[in-house]
Amino acid sequence: MLARLRLPRWSPARGNGKLQNLFRTTAFKLSFAYLLVFATFAFLALGYVAWNAGRVLDDQMVSTIEAEINGLSEQYKSGGLRRLISVVERRAGEPGASLYLVTTAAGEHVVGNVGALPPGLLxxxxxxxxxxxxxxxxxxxxxxxxxxxxxxxGFRLIVGRDVEERDRLRSVIGGTFGTSLILVILLGVVGGWFVASRVLKRVDAMTETTRRIMAGDLGGRLAVAGNGDELDRLAQNLNEMLERIGELMRGLREVSDNIAHDLKTPLTRLRNRADEAVRSARDAEELRLAMEGVIEESDGLIRVFNALLMIARLEGVSTGELMAAFDVGATAREVGELYEAVAAEAGLSLDVVAEDGLCLVGSRELIGQALANLIDNAVKYGAERPDAGGIRVTAERRGPAIRLVVADRGPGIPEAARGRVLDRFVRLEDARSRPGFGLGLSLVAAIVRLHQGSLELEDNAPGLAVVVILPVLAVEDRT
Structure with a gap:
């Protein structure tokens, strides 16, 4: 086993590939661009410093020469040429960068510390x-x-200043200038490599995680460093997206399982009714009654599939496609009027208390469908205790949100099961004897999520109170 184990060997092609990936990164390109900008700025700044230092030295030497000339002029005025020659001879013997020279009209050296000049200069x-x-x-x-x-x-007087110090300073500045540029470039390259390699490392980690996710590991999530940079924000958004995709996939699996289990019974019943009608119908009337039962079962199945299609549509629709301004209070009153007769037939009263001017930007049809589902459930389960009171629907403004409440006096839902009943095809044990497939609250939950609201199930002591909160400002901002 150990003899067959081979360690991966580094190859130039692999190393070059990593370098090429590094050079292609946006971080490296930005670092290189910043390096060029900074190097150009440093070049201009150091060049200006060098030029300005030379100009200052030239100005200082010219000022020194002017001061020397003024002093020699005073000596010449007070003592003539002889006095000037004496002073020049004394000053020329002193150490320093000052230059003095007195020549005849023919250019012959009289006195001074200058040995020779270019021809024709005098x-x-x-x-x-x-x-x-x-x-x-x-x-x-x-x-x-x-x-x-x-x-x-015809005598000539020359006063000057040696520029050796200036040239030496320029040489020092030039050497420093070149060294500084080299250091800037080296630091920029190293810094760009360091930044790009760190970014590339994080991007490679993200890429590896996404590959695992694409391979089927839907539980994988992108690492978040916690420093709040753009990569962290990208990772957080992608993780939220993956979480949402995971929820949809889990919902899809649950729907598939629930369809397989919960629709098997009505489909079997439908098949048995049709089979019994074919085998045992003695006349046309019995066959007609059997077919009516088959049609009723088929209508129930069609309603189930319509509800599933609507939930799927709500979970995948863009919010802007359905949104328009409407009065929630008026919608609640209209739905209440439709169900008054149904509630009265079940021996229940239905009261709707809705404030005026509850303007919401959303889907009037979907909010009406949600209220209809909630009222239908309240009638269905509240009819078990008609003596305890009726159904109450309220619509009111609560700060930046609209609060809709449908409360009944039925058996209610145990607190432990309130989160579970919002899933598709979930029905409690005591509700399985009633008609239905457990999609009503799932549809309401999907509508509320589409409007970025929240759905809460509360105890009405006795009974159940379904509270829908729709954030008005959050919905209005999207328009």
């Missing part, structure tokens, strides 16, 4: 940036910002 008075050689050297391997003046007698 013929262009004014400010310039040019190469120069330090004193004692002829190699023009340095650069400086200079101001050139022409003095009386």
């Amino acid at each position: 013929a262009e008075p004014g400010q310039t940036e040019a190469a120069y050689a330090r004193g004692g050297s002829s190699s023009l391997d340095h650069r400086a910002i200079m101001r050139i003046f022409t003095l009386p007698g």
Whole structure:
């Protein structure tokens, strides 16, 4: 057994597939886009800093040169050329980046710390940036910002500032600039990979769960991390959808089982009646009576299937298809008028107390059908105790909702069975002797769910009170 066990081996194709999946994720693409935006911003910001730092240094050097020129001008005014040469000689000997040079009209060196200049530079008075050689050297391997003046007698005065510090600073800023961009790109790539891999991991987990669900594990649910992000919200909505699908599937299985069990008896009875009519009918009158019984049984079965079809339609219909504004109170009074004669025939009174102006956006026909089913049940079971009182239907406004109540004085429903009787084909033991198939309350529950309401069964002491609450604002918002 152990000899046959082989562990999966990593292959480049498999690794490349994972990387390709990673690169295709929206998270990685967004991270890469953010990286480009941030890198561009960093490039512009650092470039502006570098350019502005160079400009500030240039301004400082020009200001220093202007201050030197002003001082030398004062010396020239007070002592003439001899005094100027003396001051220049002294300043040129001091350490620093300042440059001084006095030449004759022919360009011969008189005094200063500048060894050589490019040819023709002295013929262009004014400010310039040019190469120069330090004193004692002829190699023009340095650069400086200079101001050139022409003095009386053709003498030239040059005052400048070496730009080596500026160039060094620019070099440092340029190196920092490149390093920063590389770090930004590396951090962006690593961050994008980290974010995308975490998102991909969660998406892969969701995909695996959905595959199990598609394979038949309808109890599977998507994992929720609990941090409230968009994936959590998606997982919660999908879980709610799966829960609803599970309920529908369970309902479908229950309906199939209930049809197989509860409709078997009437179908068998229908078949037996037809068979008995064929075998034992002695004349046309007996055959006609037998056929009337068969038709009555068939009508009952048709009503059952119509109820099942209506419940299925209500559970799959879009709410906007049936919604319109109508007066719930008027509907309750109309349904009450239809059942007054039925209730009186059963020895019961039927009172309808409905407020005026109970406007609801919903389906008038379906709400009327729900009230009719509830009143029909109340008449059917309330007739067992006609001495205890009649049936009372109320419709009233309770805050942002409309409350409909159908109360009778019959035997009621035990509290333990109140949740179960809302399912299809469920009938309590003491109700099996009465006609019906246990679909009335199921249909009412489906109608209430369609209107986003709630259905409650309460004790009427004695009897049963069915309470339907329809949220007006929630329904109106959908329109």
